[in-house]
Amino acid sequence: AQSVSQHNHHVILSEAASLELGCNYSYGGTVNLFWYVQYPGQHLQLLLKYFSGDPLVKGIKGFEAEFIKSKFSFNLRKPSVQWSDTAEYFCAVNEGDNDMRFGAGTRLTVKP
Amino acid sequence: DAGVTQSPTHLIKTRGQQVTLRCSPKSGHDTVSWYQQALGQGPQFIFQYYEEEERQRGNFPDRFSGHQFPNYSSELNVNALLLGDSALYLCASSLAGRNTGELFFGEGSRLTVL
Numbered sequence: 265a266q267s268v269s270q271h272n273h274h275v276i277l278s279e280a281a282s283l284e285l286g287c288n289y290s291y292g293g294t295v296n297l298f299w300y301v302q303y304p305g306q307h308l309q310l311l312l313k314y315f316s317g318d319p320l321v322k323g324i325k326g327f328e329a330e331f332i333k334s335k336f337s338f339n340l341r342k343p344s345v346q347w348s349d350t351a352e353y354f355c356a357v358n359e360g361d362n363d364m365r366f367g368a369g370t371r372l373t374v375k376p
Numbered sequence: 377d378a379g380v381t382q383s384p385t386h387l388i389k390t391r392g393q394q395v396t397l398r399c400s401p402k403s404g405h406d407t408v409s410w411y412q413q414a415l416g417q418g419p420q421f422i423f424q425y426y427e428e429e430e431r432q433r434g435n436f437p438d439r440f441s442g443h444q445f446p447n448y449s450s451e452l453n454v455n456a457l458l459l460g461d462s463a464l465y466l467c468a469s470s471l472a473g474r475n476t477g478e479l480f481f482g483e484g485s486r487l488t489v490l
Contacts (some may be wrong), residue, residue, distance in 0.1 A: 269420075270418075271437075279404045295449060298478070300481075307380075307481045307482060307483040307484065307485070308419070308466070308468075308481040309481070310479075310480075313478060335406050354418050354419070356418075362432065363421040363424060363434060364409070364468075364479055365421065366411075366418035366419045366420075367418050368416075368417055369416075369417070369418050369488065376467065
């Protein structure tokens with residue numbers, strides 16, 4: 265069955281620490297990959313996306329993600345987190361216009 | 377440019393009742409998807425509407441139904457509410473045929489079933 269797995273439920277970091285959030289998916293075909301972020305009290309918004317081409321994609325606010333096809337992974341990274349990065353992060357996958365499937369989310373808490 | 381708007385933002389119902397949630401897509405979008413997000417979980421796909429028809433459906437019972445109007449707005453109806461239907465219901469809009477899959481989300485309608 266198609267699924268998306270996020271390995272970390274809750275991550276706590278201090279400001280300036282580096283961040284890596286894991287995401288693995290199980291899809292058989294060509295996929296589109298996304299990271300969405302939900303800041304406290306706000307709606308889900310797109311952080312970055314991968315459709316094709318360079319497997320290293322850059323998003324807003326200094327985030328980047330790397331697509332590793334052989335590992336079915338799309339991990340999110342940021343070299344130095346800020347307190348304002350405290351939020352819930354969701355990895356999502358779809359094929360074309362088919363329904364988008366989300367992981368369970370990772371709650372990131374950044375301590376000032 | 378108006379984003380995705382949903383109403384109501386919060387509502388409380390009792391078991392067995394019926395509820396209708398509403399969504400207006402982002403300007404220029406023609407496709408509406410509905411998701412259920414239980415506490416501590418990621419959004420779960422309910423269904424998608426395009427050209428006033430249900431195009432795709434997730435693993436939700438027939439108690440969940442929807443509608444899309446000619447102006448692309450949409451409704452989600454849930455009948456015979458159960459306690460387990462308590463969740464945040466998210467509407468997302470997109471533009472069909474772009475093959476990008478990018479969704480724009482509203483802030484959701486939080487349903488509490490007592």
